[in-house]
Amino acid sequence: MTMGYGRSAGIARLLAAAACALAALSAGTLIGSCQPEGAAPAIVRGEAGVLVGGDGETWPRFRGEHGSGIAPPTQLPDTWDAATGQGIAWRTELPLPGANSPVILADRVFVTGADETRREVYCLDAGSGALLWTRAVAEDYDGPAPRIHGMTGHAPATGTTDGQRIYEVFPTGHVVALGLDGNPVWQRWFDMSEDIYGHATSLVIHGELLYVQIDLGKPDIGKSHLVALERSTGETVWDIARPVQGSWTTPIVIAAQSPDGPREELVTSAKPWVIAYDPLSGAELWRVRCIEGDSAPSPIFDGRHVYVANIYAELTAILPGGSGDVTESHVAWSVPGLFPDIASPLSDGHYVWTLATSGALSCWDAATGAQHYLERLPMRLRTSPTLVGDRVLLISEAGEALVIGAGAQYEQLGGGSFGEAVHSCPAFACGRMYVRAERSVVCVASE
Secondary structure (H helix, E strand, O other): OOOOOOOOOOOOOOOHHHHHHHHHHHHOOOOOOOOOOOOOOOOOEOOOOOEOOOOOOEEOOOOOHHHOOEOOOOOOOOEEEOOOOEOEEEEEEOOOOOOOOOEEEOOEEEEEEEOOOOEEEEEEEOOOOOEEEEEEOOOOOOOOOOOOOOOOOOOOOOOEEOOOEEEEEOOOOEEEEEEOOOOEEEEEEOOOOOOOOOOOOOOEEEOOEEEEEEOOOOHHHOOOEEEEEEOOOOOEEEEEEOOOOOEOOOOEEEEEEEOOEEEEEEEEEEOOEEEEEOOOOOOEEEEEEOOOOOEOOOOEEOOOOEEEOOOOOOEEEEOOOOOEEOOOOOEEEEEOOOOOOOOOOEEOOOEEEEEOOOOEEEEEEOOOOOEEEEEEOOOOOOOOOEEEOOEEEEEOOOOEEEEEEOOOOOOEEEEEEOOOOEOOOOEEEOOEEEEEEOOEEEEEOOO
């Protein structure tokens, strides 16, 4: 038995956000390709309307296409072990540690590393793991030192790519754009020094804009804001205040249906609000009051509901497309449970999985919120769950992985080991899995 793509694709709506993302990638010049010449992209859409496969060659942001945590059609071994090399295509050690996830563009893998004084972007060959180039960022920086927590480190945020450039952010406040050859294109700096754990929100691109979510302090001090940059130049297009406290969540862009017709929404989550904005103007569209505690789990969308879950709060299914405060009108369901303080939810349109750091794994019905099971795993987990076909992949803090069935009953089917601590989400492209472990990048493949 392998971790194959086993869920059949149903009839789905074409997401406008997916079309924009794919168009942006096709506009760039890819360095290479893992598909045979002339082959059509393997785009697969799930029954709930989520683009689950992308083109199979790119993993352009945190948790992949749309931030959903859903992998393209992928074959992986039942088991793998970095110590023995079983199922491991390659493992490459890096000079500096990091907790960010890989970004993949055709045959290139991009990650970052940092310590108290250095910040670096790395580009690796996806096929061999060879380190192709290293680019230092803000080498002469002597500004405010970030308040780094041990859980996040100095390189926790995941970058993104538009097919032409790679974009990265560090807790020092530096946002950089590099060419695919590693040469600098532009650099910006934002004051993130009051982030109590160190900035860990990942970057998101939509159309011509790059979004930088900077949530700081309490809502009443007015320091949280969301910035949209012109991705080719780094110039600010808009910068709006947010009535929320500090967070470490990453936004998503979704295609919604409003009373006035289809529209795109930029969805964010931080205590106490889930807020959706117009991606082009930054104008607020709707908000739901449902978040408590420090917010790290990011929102997801299954084509029907936006799901959010956070410790001290409930798992909440929100119907997008509203206007104003829709807490009373657009919450489809909301249920209590043992919810995460770090890991984001996962949904295939039928089920929703939530994963607490303590190891409490819950499976919920996506339509009703009914709980199918609660399994207490004997491990601690910070990494968000990932759907790989009809399997769910879980990775512990210690770098041990579990593969379970994506159904209404808990069933362990396989797993593996990465040989060191892992605090980031896996990336998938060209039939392989890439994991940024604490000190290295590990590639798992079936061949």
